[in-house]
Amino acid sequence: MPTHVSARPSPLAAAAGLLAFALPALTAFAQPALPDGSLDPGFGRGGVAISDFPLNNDWVHAVATQPDGKILTFSRGGGPTPHDPTFLRCRLLRWSSDGKLDPTFGNAGQALLSGPRDSAGLPSCTTVAVQSDGKIVVGGTLGFNVLLARYTPDGRLDRDFDDDGIVVTRDYYLNEPYEIAFQPDGRIVVGAIGFDDSSSTFTPAVARFTANGKLDPSFGRGGVAATPLPERFGGGSVRLVLQHDGKIVTAGSVQNASMLIRYLPDGRLDPAFGAGGIVRFIGNNLYDTVNGMVLQADGSFLTSHSLRTFDPGPDFKGTVIRHRADGSLDSGYGSPLVRGSGRLALQADGRVLMLGYHNRSSVMQRINPDGSPDTGFDRPRIDFGGVDGTFQAMAVQGNGAIVLVAWLDDQRIGVARLLSPTYxxxxxxxxxxxxxxxxxxxxxxxxxxxxxxxxxxxxxxxxxxxxxxxxxxxxxxxxxxxxxxxxxxxxxxxxxxxxxxxxxxxxxxxxxxxxxxxxxxxxxxxxxxxxxxxx
Missing domain, CATH: 2.40.128 (Lipocalin)
Structure with missing residues (x-):
């Protein structure tokens, strides 16, 4: 049976059952020149950078950062005609740490990926991640097939990856890769949405590829672990994390409930997690969609959710829920009420950033590790030269700086960097x-x-x-x-x-x-x- 949860505000003491916190005692020290959350004046123009090409037709979906401070954005666009549904056209950009396009990457800072659609289904460009050796893996959809491409650190297709740098899965109905993660041995784990022919329903799915781009036969069934569900319309996962022990956890939704699934390193469901590897949970006024997930240092999982609200009072639209490492609900967590709900990202000190959408505008908030809202964090209004936009993704750099990327209404890409010092x-x-x-x-x-x-x-x-x-x-x-x-x-x-x-x-x-x-x-x-x- 699904676990019922209630989203409610809670004071700091609500976390006492999980951790014993000592309130900080601060001695005098030199304050930073700018407050936490300020736009970084050393990036772009006043903390903001905007792409500009002869043809601007980008819908940015993903961002990743490199250890050297450079930033990667991945978008659909870059073709000779705006958003041609018969072609896959993706643009990978690398920005230097000062906000300028990196001339040493690809062709003047960009690498284009294109190809004809060879089956039904719209093409997409959805995710980007950086390997420990500096190579870059991007993911998208070509028809009803998952597409992966790997680039060398200087922006060329990596010929050691399936011979031409590009992999297209054609043996499974896999669509919309939403997350890419790397194992220490170089194998690549990809979360995607699957389709079960026998029941005509969508299924959560995870694929694993070898370091050279082949589906890994030691994982799941021929490299893919799909999880058919008994619910009439099936379900799907949209977030993925790797645990320290190699287990894989995905988060998503199933009919009228949110869902966590944990796989063993070989792709089988983990019987020690929830009910046979699956945790279903519902809550008062909680939408079943999971908008974001992060793995905390203590092994707990945080997931963000939208709320149905009917109260004419304070306009809260989202919350965050915590499950322990075994999948059980942590009732001592604060489950804060927040404006909007969206993607989550961890800072080095354990605080959690949420990037969401509320009242037709983007909002970013920060939540303390015990679930209390960080009321001292207030992101400034970000002005992209008078052009409206919607933030789509974020990443945290090694020094704590927060990188945000936005779709701009004129179909350019906006990047902003905020100061947020951590050690x-x-x-x-x-x-x-x-x-x-x-x-x-x-x-x-x-x-x-x-x-x-x-x-x-x-x-x-x-x-x-x-x-x-x-x-x-x-x-x-x-x-x-x-x-x-x-x-x-x-x-x-x-x-x-x-x-x-x-x-x-x-x-x-x-x-x-x-x-x-x-x-x-x-x-x-x-x-x-x-x-x-x-x-």
Whole structure:
């Protein structure tokens, strides 16, 4: 049976059952020149960059960032005629860290992908991701087939990927790839929407490809794990994450309910998760669609949802729900009421960004790890030269900066970058072992990746920060408390001169999931703090 949940506001104390939080004690330190969430004056013109081609006909769908600060956007467009439904036309752009198109990439900053539609169904250009070696994988749809293409770091099609750089799946009804993730051995996991011929219903589906672009025969059935559902109209997943142990979790909807599915590394459903690998849940006035999902350092899942509202009072339109690592609902989470609902992204300190749509305009909000809204975060109005637009995607860079991409009404691409300082200490040899924190006191740490035991915790500690003239700023985190299965202590410190820095940290946890690890990072913030798979 589906789990019933209620979306409601909750004070900070609502999370006490999950974590023991210590309120931050701040000492005086030099404040940043601009408030958290301000447009970055070092990017584009006043924090904003806009594409401009002889023919502007772009519908941007996705964004990804590189460790060097460069930004990739992926859009449908770039053809000689606007949005010809008989052709696939995708434009991959790379922007330098200053907001200009990168002339060293492709042809003057762009790489075009095009081809004739060879079956029914509209073509699409939906997702982009960056491998650890700098190669770039994009995904879209050609007819009713998933299309993947891989580019070298300089913007050329990678001939080591299925011989010509392009893969089209023709043996399965797979459509609309929505997420691309990478395993440490180079295999590529793709979440998509499937179609079951026998029942004529849509199904959640995950495909896995080898590093050279072939469907992986050791995964699912011939490389595809499809999950037929008994509901009359089937269902589909729209978000995907990889756990530290190689398991794959997708989020989506099934008739009148939201849904999480967990697969074992070989593509079978995980019997230890929910009911036979599937968790169904519904809530009061909760739409069944899942708009966003992130995996927290402690193994919990956050999903964002839209709400049906009939109250003439405060105009809340969305909420966030948390499930524990085993799929059970975390009733102690705040489940904040927020304006709009949309995609989610994690910052290094564990705070969560939500990019949504509300009252015919884009809204971005930030939620603390315990589920309380971050009322101190207020994104400024972003002006794309007087042209209206709608934000479609976001990404977080290693230094905490937030990148937003928008469809503009004149069919150009708008990119904005916001300042949001965080400190990320990642093990250079195993980036899945990390400590991330900010001057808010919130922190996130995990021992994931190759050799990690999967321990992770999100919490709040004390911050000491001071400035030494001519030397730089120092920031120190001290935290201790209890997670559901361990008592922990976290200590970390960084030194930064505003452009670069170094830092170190230690974590000790004693209990059912013990952990003891340290990080020494000679170049903080060059690798994002996030859970990484060990297999």
């Amino acid at each position: 990320c200490l990642a093990d250079p040899f195993n980036p899945g072992r990390y400590i991330g924190f900010s001057d808010s006191g919130w922190f996130s740490t995990a021992n994931s990746g190759v050799g990690g035991n999967g321990y992770g915790v999100v919490g709040r500690g004390s911050i000491q920060a001071w400035n030494r003239p001519g030397v730089g700023q120092y920031h120190r985190l001290t935290a201790s408390g209890a997670s559901p299965d361990s008592v922990y202590r976290v200590d970390a410190s960084v030194h930064t001169d505003g452009r670069s820095g170094w830092g170190s940290g230690n974590v000790f946890a004693n209990g059912a999931t013990p952990a003891r690890y340290a990080t020494l990072d000679a170049r903080i913030n060059d690798i994002g703090c996030s859970i990484r798979s060990s297999r």
